[in-house]
Amino acid sequence: MSITYLEAIRHAQETALADNPDVFIYGQDVGAFGGAFKATKGLHDKYPGRVIDAPISEDAMAGLAIGAAIEGMRPIIEMQFADFSTVAFNQIVNQAATHYWRTNVPCPITIRLPSGGTPGSGPFHSQCMEAIYAHYPGTIVMAPATVEDAYSMLLEAIYTDDPVIFCEHKYLYYHLKAEKLPRQSLPAESARVTRSGRHATIITYSAMVHEALLAAESLKEDGYEIEIVDLRCVKPLDTETILGSIARTGRMLVVGEAFPWGGVTAEVISRISSEGFHLLDAPPARLNARDTPIPYHPELWRYHRPTANTIKSAIQKLLKD
Amino acid sequence: MTDIASQNTDDGMILPEAFNNAFRWMVLARTFEEKIANVYRAGKIVGGVYVGRGQEAFSAALAVQLQKGKDIYAPLIRDMAGRAAFGEPVIDAARTYMGSARGSMRGRDGNIHRGSPREGVPAMISHLGAMISVVSGMLFARRLRGELGDTVGAACIGDGATSTGSVHEALNMAAVEKLPLVVAIANNQFAYSTPNTRQFACKDLVDRAIGYGIEGTTVDGTDLADCLQGFQGAISRAKAGKGPQLVIGTLLRLSGHGEHDDSHYIPDEIRASEIGKDCLAVAREKLIAEGWNTEDDCNAMEKQAAEEVENAILKAGGEQPPDPYSHDWNACSSERFRDNLTDQ
Numbered sequence: 162m163s164i165t166y167l168e169a170i171r172h173a174q175e176t177a178l179a180d181n182p183d184v185f186i187y188g189q190d191v192g193a194f195g196g197a198f199k200a201t202k203g204l205h206d207k208y209p210g211r212v213i214d215a216p217i218s219e220d221a222m223a224g225l226a227i228g229a230a231i232e233g234m235r236p237i238i239e240m241q242f243a244d245f246s247t248v249a250f251n252q253i254v255n256q257a258a259t260h261y262w263r264t265n266v267p268c269p270i271t272i273r274l275p276s277g278g279t280p281g282s283g284p285f286h287s288q289c290m291e292a293i294y295a296h297y298p299g300t301i302v303m304a305p306a307t308v309e310d311a312y313s314m315l316l317e318a319i320y321t322d323d324p325v326i327f328c329e330h331k332y333l334y335y336h337l338k339a340e341k342l343p344r345q346s347l348p349a350e351s352a353r354v355t356r357s358g359r360h361a362t363i364i365t366y367s368a369m370v371h372e373a374l375l376a377a378e379s380l381k382e383d384g385y386e387i388e389i390v391d392l393r394c395v396k397p398l399d400t401e402t403i404l405g406s407i408a409r410t411g412r413m414l415v416v417g418e419a420f421p422w423g424g425v426t427a428e429v430i431s432r433i434s435s436e437g438f439h440l441l442d443a444p445p446a447r448l449n450a451r452d453t454p455i456p457y458h459p460e461l462w463r464y465h466r467p468t469a470n471t472i473k474s475a476i477q478k479l480l481k482d
Numbered sequence: 483m484t485d486i487a488s489q490n491t492d493d494g495m496i497l498p499e500a501f502n503n504a505f506r507w508m509v510l511a512r513t514f515e516e517k518i519a520n521v522y523r524a525g526k527i528v529g530g531v532y533v534g535r536g537q538e539a540f541s542a543a544l545a546v547q548l549q550k551g552k553d554i555y556a557p558l559i560r561d562m563a564g565r566a567a568f569g570e571p572v573i574d575a576a577r578t579y580m581g582s583a584r585g586s587m588r589g590r591d592g593n594i595h596r597g598s599p600r601e602g603v604p605a606m607i608s609h610l611g612a613m614i615s616v617v618s619g620m621l622f623a624r625r626l627r628g629e630l631g632d633t634v635g636a637a638c639i640g641d642g643a644t645s646t647g648s649v650h651e652a653l654n655m656a657a658v659e660k661l662p663l664v665v666a667i668a669n670n671q672f673a674y675s676t677p678n679t680r681q682f683a684c685k686d687l688v689d690r691a692i693g694y695g696i697e698g699t700t701v702d703g704t705d706l707a708d709c710l711q712g713f714q715g716a717i718s719r720a721k722a723g724k725g726p727q728l729v730i731g732t733l734l735r736l737s738g739h740g741e742h743d744d745s746h747y748i749p750d751e752i753r754a755s756e757i758g759k760d761c762l763a764v765a766r767e768k769l770i771a772e773g774w775n776t777e778d779d780c781n782a783m784e785k786q787a788a789e790e791v792e793n794a795i796l797k798a799g800g801e802q803p804p805d806p807y808s809h810d811w812n813a814c815s816s817e818r819f820r821d822n823l824t825d826q
């Protein structure tokens with residue numbers, strides 16, 4: 162039996178629904194239809210009244226989740242696409258994220274964001290929103306890169322007493338497969354050294370972990386051993402694991418699929434530069450999507466986001482520095 | 483609404499009792515807000531002061547018919563009367579305004595941005611329209627747990643806030659979910675300086691109810707009895723499973739937007755019109771004229787309110803402000819998820 166990343170997300174939700182009566186799922190088309198991507202397929206029938214279709218009202222969906230969380234529930238909101246969560250932005254960053262700080266009452270909501278690019282999806286069905294939500298105090302932002310993490314981290318998200326923005330990558334939905342779901346896992350807030358090396362470290366997360374792995378494999382042929390750190394959780398950032406890796410390699414490239422201005426890659430470089438400057442043998446480098454909206458045509462799209470090829474070139478340059 | 487035919491209404495509300503009860507909170511709110519405005523003018527308040535002068539009847543009439551510990555009440559800017567009627571101690575209002583560390587918001591938020599979500603009072607954020615769906619969520623949670631019973635949730639907003647997408651989404655969603663929600667719109671004719679003619683083009687806000695498939699009523703916001711009856715009907719319809727209820731109070735804001743604002747833009751004709759009447763003076767007159775209370779009792783009520791307010795403000799003013807050095811500067815409740823970035 163093999164399980165896809167998408168199935169892992171469905172399993173995690175099913176596990177939570179089975180284990181905890183406070184969990185419910187609310188989102189557009191998540192009910193009998195099973196969700197636009199089928200991430201809730203079958204759950205509506207199995208857990209009657211707890212997997213509920215919402216109107217196209219992202220602001221009110223998030224507001225409803227916040228109200229339910231105040232009452233002690235653990236709602237999961239499925240945004241049909243991460244991009245549409247901007248409509249709920251106010252509720253997420255101003256209401257949910259400030260709630261514990263202002264009132265001392267936690268706001269345990271999980272907002273699932275089907276994120277990232279797939280060919281042909283265009284400007285409004287491809288975005289990576291992690292940096293925007295991470296910017297606000299009071300949020301936790303997860304971006305799993307593996308099937309196992311999709312499962313274990315979503316469960317952790319649901320049981321976290323703070324608002325969690327769960328960035329699940331649409332490209333990985335069907336592409337990634339695992340043999341079985343994990344029983345135990347690294348805690349969500351820890352980064353993972355996915356591949357060990359000694360010449361340079363690529364720090365990345367979500368779908369870019371797999372592009373980085375391809376790049377590292379290709380660089381191996383040239384005799385380079387590239388370490389890869391998968392952040393897993395974008396916020397909080399596990400700087401310790403990153404620093405440990407830089408201490409081994411002395412060079413870092415940070416890769417993200419989101420837009421370049423500000424963002425996760427900038428944050429990682431900023432922190433590592435100030436905390437681990439002495440460990441660096443070369444200026445830290447980063448690679449992001451281009452600073453334009455995300456193009457629709459696959460030929461353009463492939464040149465918009467980082468790929469194994471561009472990551473490889475960036476590493477080759479970094480190794481010369 | 484029509485005139486009150488009898489003192490006891492269909493649903494068992496004893497009008498003189500409810501009227502007296504609401505009046506008491508109206509007096510307390512007016513007294514508190516006049517005092518806090520003075521303290522503001524003396525420069526002793528950090529931030530702004532926003533009062534509900536002229537809206538006390540509409541505000542109290544709703545909250546006085548809700549039950550703390552069971553119902554949900556989401557007040558907004560001009561609901562001091564409703565907050566008090568729902569059971570908020572004056573000291574909490576005083577502490578939040580005066581910046582005492584002992585207020586429910588502990589100096590982390592101020593003035594009208596206060597609440598106690600676990601007691602059914604969500605703490606409003608500034609962004610107008612955002613609280614309605616939160617109340618819906620609280621009701622939704624109780625229904626999922628089978629604990630809804632005859633709970634109602636009430637959310638208050640102003641005429642200006644009805645123009646937000648948030649309000650539209652929330653009303654539509656609550657209608658779809660058929661939640662026992664009462665939305666009180668205090669139509670005070672202005673949103674800050676913007677008159678209703680620049681706010682919406684519909685003939686009457688109550689007509690919007692039709693579009694959402696919910697029921698709507700308009701009450702005279704200057705007349706406490708009318709407000710009480712309007713809300714009573716709405717609350718009992720919500721409890722009876724008839725879904726969300728819109729109640730619009732026609733009234734005038736008898737103050738600036740905040741105490742910094744002289745409201746010169748409100749034309750004299752409106753001030754002199756029927757909606758410009760002071761609901762508190764009208765209620766007092768009626769109370770005595772109907773023989774529901776005496777002049778002496780009203781005087782005593784006012785004196786007691788003045789003392790209570792004086793004491794609360796003195797007490798809160800003497801309390802310690804929050805201490806930035808010992809403050810817990812963590813926005814997340816889960817310790818393991820606290821970011822290691824602290825002071826950079």
Ligand SMILES: Cc1ncc(C[n+]2csc(CCOP(=O)(O)OP(=O)(O)O)c2C)c(N)n1
Nearest residue numbers: 560608609610640641642643670672673674
């Ligand atoms: C979304 C949003 N936009 C703007 C503001 C700034 N603001 C605060 S109160 C106010 C006027 C509100 O008018 P209304 O809803 O009629 O309530 P009133 O003040 O008249 O009671 C405005 C524009 C805000 N708080 N929220």
